[in-house]
Amino acid sequence: MTIDRTGTAERTISVTVNGTRYERVVSVRRSLVDFIREDLQLTGSHVGCEHGVCGACTVLLDGEPIRGCLLLAVQAHDTQVLTIEGLDGADGGLHPIQRAFWEQHGLQCGFCTPGLVLTAYDYLQDQHAPTDADIREAISGNVCRCTGYQGIVRAIHVADEIWER
Amino acid sequence: MKPAPYAYHDPTSVSETLDLLEQYGDEAQVLAGGQSLMPMLNFRLARPAHLVDINAVDGLDYIRTDGDTLRIGAMTRQRKLERFDAPAGAWGLLAEAMGHVGHPSIRVRGTVGGSMAHADPAAELPAVVAALGGEVTIQCVDGTRPVGTDDFFEGFFTTALQPGELLTEVRIPEWPADSGYCMFEVSRRRGDFAQVAVAAVVALDADGRVHRAGVGLAGAAGAPVTASGLTDQLVGEVPANATVVELAAEYAAGLTPPDDLHGPAEYRRHLVRHLVPRAMARAVDRAGSASTA
Numbered sequence: 323m324t325i326d327r328t329g330t331a332e333r334t335i336s337v338t339v340n341g342t343r344y345e346r347v348v349s350v351r352r353s354l355v356d357f358i359r360e361d362l363q364l365t366g367s368h369v370g371c372e373h374g375v376c377g378a379c380t381v382l383l384d385g386e387p388i389r390g391c392l393l394l395a396v397q398a399h400d401t402q403v404l405t406i407e408g409l410d411g412a413d414g415g416l417h418p419i420q421r422a423f424w425e426q427h428g429l430q431c432g433f434c435t436p437g438l439v440l441t442a443y444d445y446l447q448d449q450h451a452p453t454d455a456d457i458r459e460a461i462s463g464n465v466c467r468c469t470g471y472q473g474i475v476r477a478i479h480v481a482d483e484i485w486e487r
Numbered sequence: 488m489k490p491a492p493y494a495y496h497d498p499t500s501v502s503e504t505l506d507l508l509e510q511y512g513d514e515a516q517v518l519a520g521g522q523s524l525m526p527m528l529n530f531r532l533a534r535p536a537h538l539v540d541i542n543a544v545d546g547l548d549y550i551r552t553d554g555d556t557l558r559i560g561a562m563t564r565q566r567k568l569e570r571f572d573a574p575a576g577a578w579g580l581l582a583e584a585m586g587h588v589g590h591p592s593i594r595v596r597g598t599v600g601g602s603m604a605h606a607d608p609a610a611e612l613p614a615v616v617a618a619l620g621g622e623v624t625i626q627c628v629d630g631t632r633p634v635g636t637d638d639f640f641e642g643f644f645t646t647a648l649q650p651g652e653l654l655t656e657v658r659i660p661e662w663p664a665d666s667g668y669c670m671f672e673v674s675r676r677r678g679d680f681a682q683v684a685v686a687a688v689v690a691l692d693a694d695g696r697v698h699r700a701g702v703g704l705a706g707a708a709g710a711p712v713t714a715s716g717l718t719d720q721l722v723g724e725v726p727a728n729a730t731v732v733e734l735a736a737e738y739a740a741g742l743t744p745p746d747d748l749h750g751p752a753e754y755r756r757h758l759v760r761h762l763v764p765r766a767m768a769r770a771v772d773r774a775g776s777a778s779t780a
Binding site for chain 1: 488489490492493494495496497518521522525526529530538540542589590591592593595596676677678
């Protein structure tokens with residue numbers, strides 16, 4: 323493959339996603355979330371609004387939550403990305419956050435769920451025993467059209483209790 | 488939607504960036520945090536022929552004090568400013584205001600310089616910088632110039648930045664150590680742009696009279712505004728609530744706020760009338776007088 327790191331229309335990028343390194347040629351117009359979904363076939367990250375308000379495209383870039391629709395794939399060159407597919411439990415099953423969402427009815431259609439789970443994953447790294455208000459503040463950048471959020475808030479409370487971190 | 492075609496450039500130095508901006512002039516747009524520009528590209532509201540991504544440019548990510556001035560590099564991420572542990576004075580208003588900007592994942596990428604250059608009239612950071620009496624540093628191939636916020640914010644998403652120019656720094660002057668400050672915002676949802684936000688900062692003298700004051704408003708006009716017509720009348724006075732209420736009412740009556748789907752103009756005037764006294768009262772509360780410092 324020709325490595326083009328200077329093109330103005332296409333570039334070769336190297337991105338590590340969920341621990342696996344990928345090298346691809348991408349259009350300079352492609353967003354990170356479209357790259358993840360279409361070039362890497364990781365369709366767990368969703369495209370909702372394409373302007374940064376809904377949070378369905380949330381992924382972690384070098385450990386920080388970002389809007390995948392507002393980053394260009396070329397800007398993710400030489401970074402580590404975590405998508406929902408990269409979360410799992412110690413035994414290879416569901417991550418405790420995922421299990422809590424499932425058991426507490428924190429999802430219905432599931433469209434917002436990957437973004438919310440990753441938001442919760444990032445939030446709970448440094449927070450313990452959050453209040454309802456804390457959780458609602460933390461998820462205020464993620465829109466859910468189905469649940470009315472009560473199940474999501476319960477799920478994050480439970481995740482806080484069961485996830486050893 | 489997806490962005491319209493552009494030629495992509497990622498310079499690694501300020502001088503390389505300035506050369507590109509000089510070369511492409513008004514066909515070029517700078518990409519910093521992308522949290523405002525990418526939506527515009529995705530909607531095709533912006534269709535630059537050349538996109539100049541400055542995320543790889545060295546030397547623009549810093550927060551440092553330089554004598555009596557706080558200097559913030561344009562590529563400083565908003566989240567870094569949110570976590571800035573300010574010394575006594577009024578610089579803490581910046582960190583306090585950042586918590587109102589969007590959501591954490593927006594602040595991871597969004598930049599201080601980008602917010603200023605984008606100049607959304609409902610954005611919090613421009614209003615805070617205006618309240619504190621800050622200025623921006625603008626560079627081009629021909630040199631460097633400082634521009635105060637009153638001259639920088641010209642109108643609706645319009646600043647004094649000309650084609651070929653790059654905003655490289657925001658500078659905030661020092662305020663007395665016992666200054667008080669406060670920011671209040673009303674918005675329809677947490678993290679939204681403000682319908683109206685008020686940033687107030689005040690320093691009192693030994694008699695409890697206003698020695699210096701600044702009020703910046705978001706959402707009250709077609710651009711971020713400094714309410715100097717109001718604060719000028721406070722200097723030398725005791726900032727009693729009744730006084731501020733009267734001044735705020737007078738000031739609000741003279742505003743022409745936007746009338747849009749986020750709120751009618753009269754509602755925004757109403758918010759200014761009520762939020763300015765509240766913000767100033769809290770700022771006064773937090774301020775100490777020189778004699779008790």
